[in-house]
Amino acid sequence: MRLHAAFGMGRAALALVRDYPLAWVGVVGWFAILTAMALSGSAVVLGARTSLGNLEESFGIHVLVAPDAAGLAALNHAISGLPGVRDAKFVVQPRPLRQFPDTIQARNSPASLYVRTRLVKPESLQEVAAAIRSFPKVETVVYSPELAQRVYDARTAVVHLTRAAWSAAVVIVMIALSLPGTGLVRSHRRQALVAYALGASRLQSAAPASIAGAVGGALGGLLAWLAINVAGGAGSTAMHQALRGVSAHGGLALLGALFLGTLGPLIAIIGVLWGRRPSHLDPGAP
Amino acid sequence: MIRLVRVSYGSPRRVLQNVSLHLPRGSAGVLVGPMGSGKTLILRLCSGSLLPDDGSVLVGGSDTRTMRGRAQQRMRQATAFITTELPLQPTRTVLQNITTPLELRGTQRTRAVRAALRALDALDALSLAKAWPAELSSGERQVVVIARALAQRPLLVLVDEPMAALPSCHGERLMTLLSDLSAQGSSVLMASRDAELAPRDARIWQLRGGTVGPCEVIPHRVDAPRSALVDVLLRHVGPT
Numbered sequence: 001m002r003l004h005a006a007f008g009m010g011r012a013a014l015a016l017v018r019d020y021p022l023a024w025v026g027v028v029g030w031f032a033i034l035t036a037m038a039l040s041g042s043a044v045v046l047g048a049r050t051s052l053g054n055l056e057e058s059f060g061i062h063v064l065v066a067p068d069a070a071g072l073a074a075l076n077h078a079i080s081g082l083p084g085v086r087d088a089k090f091v092v093q094p095r096p097l098r099q100f101p102d103t104i105q106a107r108n109s110p111a112s113l114y115v116r117t118r119l120v121k122p123e124s125l126q127e128v129a130a131a132i133r134s135f136p137k138v139e140t141v142v143y144s145p146e147l148a149q150r151v152y153d154a155r156t157a158v159v160h161l162t163r164a165a166w167s168a169a170v171v172i173v174m175i176a177l178s179l180p181g182t183g184l185v186r187s188h189r190r191q192a193l194v195a196y197a198l199g200a201s202r203l204q205s206a207a208p209a210s211i212a213g214a215v216g217g218a219l220g221g222l223l224a225w226l227a228i229n230v231a232g233g234a235g236s237t238a239m240h241q242a243l244r245g246v247s248a249h250g251g252l253a254l255l256g257a258l259f260l261g262t263l264g265p266l267i268a269i270i271g272v273l274w275g276r277r278p279s280h281l282d283p284g285a286p
Numbered sequence: 287m288i289r290l291v292r293v294s295y296g297s298p299r300r301v302l303q304n305v306s307l308h309l310p311r312g313s314a315g316v317l318v319g320p321m322g323s324g325k326t327l328i329l330r331l332c333s334g335s336l337l338p339d340d341g342s343v344l345v346g347g348s349d350t351r352t353m354r355g356r357a358q359q360r361m362r363q364a365t366a367f368i369t370t371e372l373p374l375q376p377t378r379t380v381l382q383n384i385t386t387p388l389e390l391r392g393t394q395r396t397r398a399v400r401a402a403l404r405a406l407d408a409l410d411a412l413s414l415a416k417a418w419p420a421e422l423s424s425g426e427r428q429v430v431v432i433a434r435a436l437a438q439r440p441l442l443v444l445v446d447e448p449m450a451a452l453p454s455c456h457g458e459r460l461m462t463l464l465s466d467l468s469a470q471g472s473s474v475l476m477a478s479r480d481a482e483l484a485p486r487d488a489r490i491w492q493l494r495g496g497t498v499g500p501c502e503v504i505p506h507r508v509d510a511p512r513s514a515l516v517d518v519l520l521r522h523v524g525p526t
Contacts, residue, residue: 191377194373195375195386195390197333197367198362198372198434199362199363199390199391200390204390
């Protein structure tokens with residue numbers, strides 16, 4: 001059904017565009033809406049991942065340093081610089097280690113570091129732990145691979161669920177818009193062709209579809225701009241930064257959308273005057 | 287008025303093959319043939335909406351292939367096409383549908399409305415004037431399509447299977463109107479599966495296998511008396 005709707009819309013849109021080039025603006029607007037939905041979908045997924053950050057923060061690596069260790073600050077700095085490490089904090093009162101029953105219990109130590117990693121993926125955690133172990137004066141490295149795996153699995157599941165829900169929403173919106181959209185485009189083309197056959201000039205017969213195309217294009221651009229703006233308000237990742245970059249130039253985007261809308265009539269006049277001869281009895285006409 | 291010179295159309299299947307016919311101004315003609323014989327195709331070629339692959343179609347002395355811009359628009363305005371394939375505009379009332387072609391050519395609104403009402407009256411369909419196309423039956427829609435064509439003061443009337451959706455009681459009335467239009471100087475070309483109903487003194491062409499047989503004239507197929515109402519209509523609707 002989704003394919004049928006998409007093909008129906010595409011075929012009708014192409015037929016309209018073939019005769020009335022301004023309709024490109026409407027079609028561009030349509031794709032702008034879909035692109036905006038896809039972008040905002042990515043932002044939602046990224047937002048979900050970010051909101052899971054709290055869960056990740058409860059997990060980390062405890063590093064117990066020998067009591068006679070000197071240069072704790074230097075060690076802290078060196079560990080912080082490791083790839084995959086988000087930060088390392090000096091902990092006066094180390095967290096109780098009973099939450100890791102399967103790990104080695106360390107002796108009580110006055111010097112401890114709590115290291116948070118960028119990724120909670122068990123393999124990368126293992127790599128970071130190995131790198132920390134290689135530092136001199138590091139006595140014990142404590143973390144729970146099982147807990148890391150559980151957190152990683154939970155986060156992956158939530159991300160997949162969010163992505164699936166968003167995809168479903170996009171499909172539903174596509175179908176909901178495609179079905180009446182197909183009828184609308186066909187109706188526009190039919191009415192334009194009937195008017196042409198009854199003696200209207202190319203310009204007169206193209207006017208309703210042209211205006212609809214221009215308004216549709218401008219509206220599509222405006223919606224796309226709004227969607228990007230809304231999407232830019234969520235999340236805090238690189239994608240979010242990119243979205244924020246786009247929305248920071250919202251005025252420019254809006255101007256672009258309006259420009260497309262106003263450019264349309266010019267394209268229409270050129271296309272209508274030199275376009276293909278419309279046939280109101282074209283057997284292939286939808 | 288209409289001259290087809292060795293017209294061929296269709297690829298790879300030749301629907302029309304070397305078709306030639308001539309319909310002078312002020313005369314009526316009927317293309318008779320089975321389904322798929324190319325009757326409607328000839329009407330489309332005459333309307334200029336299709337161009338022949340070979341040969342030429344001359345309407346009023348001008349080749350449809352070389353017509354451009356304003357000349358093409360004038361030809362469309364002088365042609366009335368009565369067909370179910372040219373539907374009514376759903377967002378306009380019956381009256382507005384009939385006045386549309388008149389307004390497109392710049393006729394004053396009040397004159398266009400008067401012409402539309404006269405055309406509806408001639409078809410006993412005055413009560414439909416304010417109705418919307420969606421409220422009409424298929425027969426009533428066909429009546430409105432005919433009224434729209436008549437109100438245009440056409441020089442050329444192309445009629446495609448008029449009885450396909452028309453109530454039988456309107457058949458003879460339509461033939462009388464078409465006969466009178468041709469008597470007033472319009473050329474009428476009709477496509478039909480049989481020649482049972484035809485305008486007066488119509489030339490009949492049989493189509494078979496993509497070719498046209500010799501022309502024969504069947505006089506006075508319709509003997510319905512011309513009504514006073516039709517006279518009024520023709521005085522205003524006839525070609526100028």
